[in-house]
Amino acid sequence: SQTDGDLGFAFPEWAYKPESSPGSRQIQLWHFILELLRKDEYHDVIAWQGDYGEFVIKDPDEVARLWGARKCKPQMNYDKLSRALRYYYNKRILHKTKGKRFTYKFNFNKLVLVNYPFIDMGSSGVGVPQSAPPVPTGAVTHFRFPPSTPSEVLSPSSEELRSPGVFGGVGRRLARGSVSDCSDGTSVNSEVDEGGGGLGEERIPERAAERGFRGASHPRPPHDAMFRMYGGGGGLAGRRPPEVATHRVHPEPLSPFPVSPLPGAGGSALLAPPLSPALSMTPGSHLPYTPSPNLSPMPGSIFSFNPEDMQRYLQAHTQSVYNYHLSPRAFFHYPNIVVPQPHRPDKGLPAAAAPLPLPDEPHPSPFKFKLQPPPPGRRQQREAQGRQGSLSSGSSLSFGSELSTAGGAGLLSTSSSSGSLSSAGLPKIKVEPISDIESEEEVEVTDISDEDVDEQDEESEPLPSHSLYRHHHPHHHPHPHIFRRQSNGTVAPTVPYDDLEEDVFKAPAPPSLFGPPLPSPRGSPVVKTEPGTPAPSPAQCIPLKLRFKRRWDQEQHTEEEDKKVRGGEERDRERGEGVGTPPHGQRKVSSELHRATAQLSLENKDC
DNA sequence: GGCGGAATGT
DNA sequence: ACATTCCGCC
Numbered sequence: 001s002q003t004d005g006d007l008g009f010a011f012p013e014w015a016y017k018p019e020s021s022p023g024s025r026q027i028q029l030w031h032f033i034l035e036l037l038r039k040d041e042y043h044d045v046i047a048w049q050g051d052y053g054e055f056v057i058k059d060p061d062e063v064a065r066l067w068g069a070r071k072c073k074p075q076m077n078y079d080k081l082s083r084a085l086r087y088y089y090n091k092r093i094l095h096k097t098k099g100k101r102f103t104y105k106f107n108f109n110k111l112v113l114v115n116y117p118f119i120d121m122g123s124s125g126v127g128v129p130q131s132a133p134p135v136p137t138g139a140v141t142h143f144r145f146p147p148s149t150p151s152e153v154l155s156p157s158s159e160e161l162r163s164p165g166v167f168g169g170v171g172r173r174l175a176r177g178s179v180s181d182c183s184d185g186t187s188v189n190s191e192v193d194e195g196g197g198g199l200g201e202e203r204i205p206e207r208a209a210e211r212g213f214r215g216a217s218h219p220r221p222p223h224d225a226m227f228r229m230y231g232g233g234g235g236l237a238g239r240r241p242p243e244v245a246t247h248r249v250h251p252e253p254l255s256p257f258p259v260s261p262l263p264g265a266g267g268s269a270l271l272a273p274p275l276s277p278a279l280s281m282t283p284g285s286h287l288p289y290t291p292s293p294n295l296s297p298m299p300g301s302i303f304s305f306n307p308e309d310m311q312r313y314l315q316a317h318t319q320s321v322y323n324y325h326l327s328p329r330a331f332f333h334y335p336n337i338v339v340p341q342p343h344r345p346d347k348g349l350p351a352a353a354a355p356l357p358l359p360d361e362p363h364p365s366p367f368k369f370k371l372q373p374p375p376p377g378r379r380q381q382r383e384a385q386g387r388q389g390s391l392s393s394g395s396s397l398s399f400g401s402e403l404s405t406a407g408g409a410g411l412l413s414t415s416s417s418s419g420s421l422s423s424a425g426l427p428k429i430k431v432e433p434i435s436d437i438e439s440e441e442e443v444e445v446t447d448i449s450d451e452d453v454d455e456q457d458e459e460s461e462p463l464p465s466h467s468l469y470r471h472h473h474p475h476h477h478p479h480p481h482i483f484r485r486q487s488n489g490t491v492a493p494t495v496p497y498d499d500l501e502e503d504v505f506k507a508p509a510p511p512s513l514f515g516p517p518l519p520s521p522r523g524s525p526v527v528k529t530e531p532g533t534p535a536p537s538p539a540q541c542i543p544l545k546l547r548f549k550r551r552w553d554q555e556q557h558t559e560e561e562d563k564k565v566r567g568g569e570e571r572d573r574e575r576g577e578g579v580g581t582p583p584h585g586q587r588k589v590s591s592e593l594h595r596a597t598a599q600l601s602l603e604n605k606d607c
Numbered sequence: 608g609g610c611g612g613a614a615t616g617t
Numbered sequence: 618a619c620a621t622t623c624c625g626c627c
Contacts, residue, residue: 026617026620028618028620029620071620076621079608079622079623080622082609083611083621083622084620086611089610089611096609096610101608101609102608
């Protein structure tokens, strides 16, 4: 079954399934929805509407039918489909837009980076349709983590782009998605639309044709459909059937996919055929590829990459959030974070330029990230358990779920020691887990350059994934500076996660406007500036804080362990130990992340 | 229409 | 895990 389509594509399947185990590779509903949304043929069936990932199912029955066809469930109907959609609520993949019939909203913040890791950070984002989720540049033909920067992507000389090796012709054959033949013949039309030139096209057509969309008489070749999506004008316009082109020359304003907000993608003919991760291009089970030296997925979903990549990745994320107003929760103060500094083009994100110089790193020391998104915990269960007061207060720099799903705690190799980083003028970073919300764990990365950090370096023996993510942690550190950096340079306390959670589906406040610090509903902010530590003056450089979240597997997280962990933390706290002695079990992770994030901090170092 | 529990299926 | 199916409830 190793068709090109199968192994060709680069996205590891977990990229499609942020929340689930790397087992089931069946099409998922949200995926399918995205697929429909992407195609203008279905504009009358389902379409983006409203803001930020909001879409309306204009024809529930039809959508259900399509879904049923895809899944070979002829009995599918909207009632059932909607039940499936409702299951997404808990996973926070989707939300219902109240008051609007058949209207739901994607939490792209949850999905984009896993499904569209190649968000182009270069554009200003101006003029992007509101409901538009970030759109990949489309140039990347294989999976990389972290995502490439545009320059990398666009560079013809980019090694990755040429290595045909494992990916052989990826760009050309994603057409796979179509093979979900319901053998019983009951329902054909396996794929959404390009089921197969003329064969699968049928059924829908009569109805569709009546409404005047989708020319049944002009079935598009499968490839066309695939390449259409992000290609932006360039490639697809030409291939599009005349009448379709006529009618659909301009993608509807709210349909994000055909239009790339990116400068390059808009019309760049240089781009390789755009791919849609949303398509069913699920790779074969083995994923025997090795994209690049830096980024080689290894068996067991372990990827390695270097700090530069990480940095770019985060940069990208930041920018995407900024551009698309993705996550007020995760990026409360995003404009001040890793976003490129206009006045510092040189040092700043070489997104379009060369990769960061990285002074003391002859060769990037790869650190491994275990990419194995654990299943989400059951929110209800967790809530039932009570929240333990270790709620996160949210906002300091949080890279939120994206990282959690795609990244995870890192293990750094030792080629670059924290010592070297220090000598290079890099900030010292402290890493500690700080919270566990909604089955996510956050790891706080703190700039503690001014502190006395004792040697946290231990070997980087890989830890069992579960041991990496599981600690609860009272934010009771001697130096838990977690600030919200405001545009005016002042620092604001972080905001409780819960306050922001709601906003995930709302439009975030304008970046420049940071309201007054929100009070913590639960009385005690989890993170706060150290008592007695004067808040940095506005002019001062505020310690950079990064926060990584990691999902964990609730199943593996027994009460017992929980207690153990907490006990450890308790002890640690009581002893009043500081930076140098993270709780047992966290140490390694901390030191690793420490180094990993030190690089990330570079850019903000000289503020 | 929309919600979510429960049982069941893959 | 991720639906599908059924269903009582609002």
